[in-house]
Amino acid sequence: MAETNKVIMLGNEAIARGAYEAGVKVSAAYPGTPSTEISEYLVQYKDSLYCEWSPNEKVATEVAVGASLAGTRAMACMKHVGFNVAADPAYSVSYMGVNGGLVIVVADDPGLYSSQNEQDTRMVARAAKLPVLEPSDSAEAKEYMKLAFALSEKFDRPFVYRTTTRLAHSQGIVELADRQEIPDKEYIKNIQKTVMMPVNAKMRHVEIERRNSELAQAADTLSINRVEMNDTKVGVITSGIPYQYVKEAMPEASVLKLGMVNPLPKKLIEEFAAQVEKLYIVEELDPVIEEQVKSWGIEAVGKEIFTVQGEYSANMLREAVLKEELSIKEPAKAPGRPPILCPGCPHRSVYHVLNKLKLHAAGDIGCYTLGAVAPLSVVDTTMCMGSSISTLHGMEKAKGKEYIKDWVAVIGDSTFLHTGVNSLMNMTYNHATGTVLILDNSTTGMTGHQDHAATGKTLQGDPTYAIDIPALCRSLGVKNVAEVNAFDIEALEKTVKEELKKDEVSVIITKSPCVLLSKAKKPLYAAHTDKCKKCGMCMKPGCPAMTKNGDGTVRIDDTMCTGCGLCESLCKFGAIELVKEGDR
Amino acid sequence: MATKNIMIVGVGGQGTLLTSRVLGGLATLGGYDVKLSEVHGMAQRGGSVVTFVRYGEKVAEPIVEEGQADVIIAFERLEALRYAHFLKKDGALIVNDWRIDPMPVVIGAAEYPEGILKTLEKEHKVYVVNATEESKKLGNPRVFNLIVLGIAAQHMDFTREQWYEVIEKTVPPKTVEINKKAFDVGYQL
Numbered sequence: 001m002a003e004t005n006k007v008i009m010l011g012n013e014a015i016a017r018g019a020y021e022a023g024v025k026v027s028a029a030y031p032g033t034p035s036t037e038i039s040e041y042l043v044q045y046k047d048s049l050y051c052e053w054s055p056n057e058k059v060a061t062e063v064a065v066g067a068s069l070a071g072t073r074a075m076a077c078m079k080h081v082g083f084n085v086a087a088d089p090a091y092s093v094s095y096m097g098v099n100g101g102l103v104i105v106v107a108d109d110p111g112l113y114s115s116q117n118e119q120d121t122r123m124v125a126r127a128a129k130l131p132v133l134e135p136s137d138s139a140e141a142k143e144y145m146k147l148a149f150a151l152s153e154k155f156d157r158p159f160v161y162r163t164t165t166r167l168a169h170s171q172g173i174v175e176l177a178d179r180q181e182i183p184d185k186e187y188i189k190n191i192q193k194t195v196m197m198p199v200n201a202k203m204r205h206v207e208i209e210r211r212n213s214e215l216a217q218a219a220d221t222l223s224i225n226r227v228e229m230n231d232t233k234v235g236v237i238t239s240g241i242p243y244q245y246v247k248e249a250m251p252e253a254s255v256l257k258l259g260m261v262n263p264l265p266k267k268l269i270e271e272f273a274a275q276v277e278k279l280y281i282v283e284e285l286d287p288v289i290e291e292q293v294k295s296w297g298i299e300a301v302g303k304e305i306f307t308v309q310g311e312y313s314a315n316m317l318r319e320a321v322l323k324e325e326l327s328i329k330e331p332a333k334a335p336g337r338p339p340i341l342c343p344g345c346p347h348r349s350v351y352h353v354l355n356k357l358k359l360h361a362a363g364d365i366g367c368y369t370l371g372a373v374a375p376l377s378v379v380d381t382t383m384c385m386g387s388s389i390s391t392l393h394g395m396e397k398a399k400g401k402e403y404i405k406d407w408v409a410v411i412g413d414s415t416f417l418h419t420g421v422n423s424l425m426n427m428t429y430n431h432a433t434g435t436v437l438i439l440d441n442s443t444t445g446m447t448g449h450q451d452h453a454a455t456g457k458t459l460q461g462d463p464t465y466a467i468d469i470p471a472l473c474r475s476l477g478v479k480n481v482a483e484v485n486a487f488d489i490e491a492l493e494k495t496v497k498e499e500l501k502k503d504e505v506s507v508i509i510t511k512s513p514c515v516l517l518s519k520a521k522k523p524l525y526a527a528h529t530d531k532c533k534k535c536g537m538c539m540k541p542g543c544p545a546m547t548k549n550g551d552g553t554v555r556i557d558d559t560m561c562t563g564c565g566l567c568e569s570l571c572k573f574g575a576i577e578l579v580k581e582g583d584r
Numbered sequence: 585m586a587t588k589n590i591m592i593v594g595v596g597g598q599g600t601l602l603t604s605r606v607l608g609g610l611a612t613l614g615g616y617d618v619k620l621s622e623v624h625g626m627a628q629r630g631g632s633v634v635t636f637v638r639y640g641e642k643v644a645e646p647i648v649e650e651g652q653a654d655v656i657i658a659f660e661r662l663e664a665l666r667y668a669h670f671l672k673k674d675g676a677l678i679v680n681d682w683r684i685d686p687m688p689v690v691i692g693a694a695e696y697p698e699g700i701l702k703t704l705e706k707e708h709k710v711y712v713v714n715a716t717e718e719s720k721k722l723g724n725p726r727v728f729n730l731i732v733l734g735i736a737a738q739h740m741d742f743t744r745e746q747w748y749e750v751i752e753k754t755v756p757p758k759t760v761e762i763n764k765k766a767f768d769v770g771y772q773l
Contacts, residue, residue: 008612008620033624113623137619137646170646171608171620247644315649328650329669332703334662335694337686339596339631367629375691448624539690544630547685557684559716559725 016041018145023182026067028060032079033114035107057082071185101149138172216263224259235276344562346486346512386419428477486512523563523582531575587640594659611639734770
């Protein structure tokens with residue numbers, strides 16, 4: 001292996017490598033599954049490029065636009081719903097075009113592995129009139145990045161680069177190449193192109209329609225739009241990961257594999273359709289290719305037999321297209337295993353208190369969304385980043401301040417800085433009285449521990465100013481700002497009760513770092529069955545390290561216990577004891 | 585060689601990602617085309633997780649589908665039961681004899697099925713090990729997954745030296761020796 005430069009890479013790692021090889025100079029992102037690792041892999045090239053975590057996707061996109069205007073290749077990375085946050089700059093930079101190549105990497109999540117909806121980025125990109133490339137394995141993931149930058153500069157268009165969870169989180173073989181040294185483009189002041197006031201934007205709209213139609217023509221001969229002619233009885237138009245399912249299930253079929261999914265290569269598609277007897281269009285999520293192809297009067301089969309939900313598979317094609325009867329055994333009946341808060345998670349302790357006080361919570365996006373399910377059952381709403389605070393505010397304005405006395409908003413530190421801070425500003429401005437809990441675990445937890453503006457460290461690992469969240473809240477006009485240790489359940493209960501009584505906005509910051517962050521030696525607790533009264537108090541917060549024995553007493557799994565001590569503080573009979581000291 | 589389909593199933597946090605990295609490195613070392621598919625993000629948080637590994641002359645899709653797995657490596661009994669229908673007719677099911685209650689069981693909304701191993705043995709070739717206990721004997725309960733991998737190695741196409749080489753490259757430097765020891769425990773069972 002040593003003499004070759006072939007390595008196995010995660011899709012996201014290959015995207016990062018592609019950006020590096022393409023000579024990217026600036027990258028900005030906000031973490032979001034399944035896009036997060038792109039930036040985490042990109043940072044290894046920090047001697048050649050700059051990369052950052054921005055507070056949200058709108059900021060990240062604007063940073064990339066600035067870098068492009070200054071004449072360097074630049075990109076922004078985000079998950080599909082992050083593209084909604086970035087929609088404002090995305091729709092308008094589409095009119096402006098680029099100077100240095102500009103690519104917005106957007107990761108969709110068919111199958112909803114870690115998302116709140118199943119939207120299709122190709123639809124958003126089409127609405128913004130942005131061209132879209134879509135790779136189908138790690139090798140293409142790397143090459144398409146380089147192509148995206150070259151096309152972006154050639155056609156003066158920002159490019160959307162669409163991936164999905166299955167591509168982002170699959171590994172495949174990639175052949176490494178050297179970094180291209182791309183000279184910076186000269187910055188030439190041109191307000192007709194870069195100041196989007198109506199008179200200019202009107203002209204730019206004409207211009208980008210012209211450029212997009214040029215691009216559509218070029219798409220007919222673009223090498224990544226590839227015909228694999230085989231048996232002409234069945235033809236398939238496909239792209240991305242579904243291409244792999246087609247190759248797996250229907251190796252005999254003729255295939256038109258689209259690497260660019262917007263704009264479509266009309267002539268190429270018409271020619272391909274004319275050569276095959278029956279045409280299928282295989283694309284996950286929305287019928288983006290299908291509806292356009294059918295609008296050209298081409299007969300094809302698509303969503304009549306394929307779903308708009310979830311991921312596809314080779315077996316799905318074998319059944320739907322080939323009409324094969326698969327002898328697949330029924331899955332065994334097994335109780336589900338939904339994701340849960342980790343043992344020792346500080347959110348569990350906070351939710352235990354909120355549950356005890358019988359409160360409702362307007363929730364937000366993060367690990368703490370898991371507080372919606374039993375036994376914690378506290379979170380009533382989860383919609384989008386930052387929405388907890390504004391949702392609570394809307395309830396108060398609809399029904400009055402007494403109505404929200406048994407409600408709080410809960411939001412994480414990273415999510416608060418993402419867009420929650422706007423909503424808090426709105427509360428103090430518009431005479432709200434609600435109580436907001438900021439669950440501060442000193443990281444962006446669910447996506448795998450990324451730094452943010454309040455952690456004191458940048459993506460590139462440099463120490464930096466850490467935003468003081470309590471001071472930020474005070475500066476927004478919040479008079480009642482309390483800080484409580486997340487595991488001090490007595491103090492937390494008292495504080496929540498007090499703040500809910502007030503007819504003013506309150507912010508309670510519950511502090512304790514994510515348990516997975518701590519490298520300290522962890523203490524260990526054990527249960528004494530002879531002292532256990534089988535009351536079940538310690539089981540209430542639903543810690544996965546605790547199990548009931550056959551006789552109703554409890555035991556603690558010593559491979560899972562992190563020594564948070566929540567169960568000990570709940571046991572009134574001294575049946576749970578510290579058996580091993582830790583470093584905290 | 586026909587494409588070989590391996591699955592690693594377990595509970596988020598049990599180290600399925602590390603195990604898949606070892607398998608991916610191994611297939612690359614063997615000169616095969618290889619694809620792997622993993623689970624990141626929310627699903628990882630204590631949920632049921634599955635990783636697919638496929639290697640052969642040319643691999644198209646990165647996932648293993650129902651009825652196609654040559655080997656399933658299960659880090660926990662209930663997860664073995666959940667995914668057993670992915671096995672081929674003569675596929676091997678390697679089970680760590682360990683129980684982690686899912687939340688519906690913890691809160692009494694569901695029962696943890698009794699006799700999982702017996703149920704599975706009726707239909708499949710099952711290899712059972714209590715790797716969690718075995719790894720505690722080695723002094724580090726976290727290396728249990730290498731013990732399970734050692735058993736899986738008996739059903740795969742690589743030499744012990746190749747396994748060693750990849751383990752050395754993949755695990756943290758300080759833990760190379762104990763991970764190799766753990767691998768041997770499984771390999772010799």
